[in-house]
Amino acid sequence: MGFLGGSITAGEENTGGLESNWPYYIRGWFLSEYPEVRLTVNNCGIGGTGSLSGLMRCEKEIIDVQCDLVFLEYAVNDCYGEAEKRQREREGLIRKVLKRGCDIILVYTFRRDMHRKMVSGGVPDVIAEFEELAEHYELSSVWSGKYAIKQLKKGRISWEGWLPVSGDNIHPGYAGSQIYAEPVLDLLKETLTKTKTDLSFQKTLPPPLNELNYETIAEIPMQEWSVQAPWCIQRELKSPWYNKVVYTCADGAQLSFAFSGRALMVQLNFGKRCGVFYYKIDDRPWKKMPVDRAYWVPDKDWCTPVLLESDLAQGKHTFTMKTVFQDEPDCKGSECKIYTFMTVR
Numbered sequence: 001m002g003f004l005g006g007s008i009t010a011g012e013e014n015t016g017g018l019e020s021n022w023p024y025y026i027r028g029w030f031l032s033e034y035p036e037v038r039l040t041v042n043n044c045g046i047g048g049t050g051s052l053s054g055l056m057r058c059e060k061e062i063i064d065v066q067c068d069l070v071f072l073e074y075a076v077n078d079c080y081g082e083a084e085k086r087q088r089e090r091e092g093l094i095r096k097v098l099k100r101g102c103d104i105i106l107v108y109t110f111r112r113d114m115h116r117k118m119v120s121g122g123v124p125d126v127i128a129e130f131e132e133l134a135e136h137y138e139l140s141s142v143w144s145g146k147y148a149i150k151q152l153k154k155g156r157i158s159w160e161g162w163l164p165v166s167g168d169n170i171h172p173g174y175a176g177s178q179i180y181a182e183p184v185l186d187l188l189k190e191t192l193t194k195t196k197t198d199l200s201f202q203k204t205l206p207p208p209l210n211e212l213n214y215e216t217i218a219e220i221p222m223q224e225w226s227v228q229a230p231w232c233i234q235r236e237l238k239s240p241w242y243n244k245v246v247y248t249c250a251d252g253a254q255l256s257f258a259f260s261g262r263a264l265m266v267q268l269n270f271g272k273r274c275g276v277f278y279y280k281i282d283d284r285p286w287k288k289m290p291v292d293r294a295y296w297v298p299d300k301d302w303c304t305p306v307l308l309e310s311d312l313a314q315g316k317h318t319f320t321m322k323t324v325f326q327d328e329p330d331c332k333g334s335e336c337k338i339y340t341f342m343t344v345r
Contacts, residue, residue: 005073026084092214110145
């Protein structure tokens with residue numbers, strides 16, 4: 001089974017996660033209830049990332065290892081950005097995984113800015129968007145954040161006992177993660193213990209809700225990239241997701257390639273020690289790459305995806321980028337580390 005999500009799901013500090021993660025309890029339940037089964041667990045969560053990260057990595061991390069079941073926890077981080085682009089990413093991810101016969105359970109945790117709408121009986125927009133997909137593809141979903149609010153109202157746990165790690169905003173401790181896991185386990189017990197249902201997805205995949213979804217995402221091989229020195233390909237030891245990275249620290253270094261597609265995205269090894277990156281498509285003006293340098297972003301080794309273009313004309317294009325050291329807040333260096341580029345055809 002696999003887990004895709006942000007820091008609430010991620011299981012290691014080097015992936016932006018915490019030891020106190022709810023997948024820990026899911027794994028423990030499977031091990032205790034099915035000791036005779038050889039269980040393989042892929043926790044592929046990365047802190048500070050949304051559905052685009054899962055979409056760009058699911059082929060290798062979920063599909064190629066033949067997961068039977070995957071849990072998606074992206075509602076917390078998918079609240080950023082344009083809803084239309086996020087829906088394309090989510091639906092593309094869901095369709096890719098389902099097409100390979102892997103079942104999906106959507107898990108919605110909590111961030112503090114959801115609270116006001118929830119206590120008034122409403123549904124945060126990002127969860128409503130996920131539920132539209134759940135209904136269309138007949139997926140199970142678990143609103144663990146709503147369950148946690150109920151436990152808070154019952155007096156079972158205090159707010160600071162639930163979310164002690166990040167100033168009471170997002171990250172749960174052990175008690176909060178256990179509470180997130182409980183309704184997921186209830187669903188699993190009902191599904192597996194009572195009905196003995198095969199977890200593999202066996203329905204006919206319906207037509208997409210959004211014809212512009214990113215199901216047809218594909219990697220642009222490194223062999224097709226053209227660089228103006230100095231760049232190198234170096235082995236990557238710290239990332240569990242990629243084993244090599246294209247690297248430069250030269251101010252003004254450029255990279256380019258031709259591609260065919262209507263959208264373009266990049267997966268970076270990013271941090272505040274990285275320079276500022278500019279890019280252009282065809283003969284369009286240069287743009288600054290929209291990479292977050294928020295207070296919580298580390299100095300290095302954050303595996304993060306960036307959607308560069310989403311509405312290109314279908315056909316052939318040329319991409320060019322350059323690195324710049326720029327005197328601006330939280331820019332501490334000139335490094336550039338690129339894992340992969342991908343396009344949607």
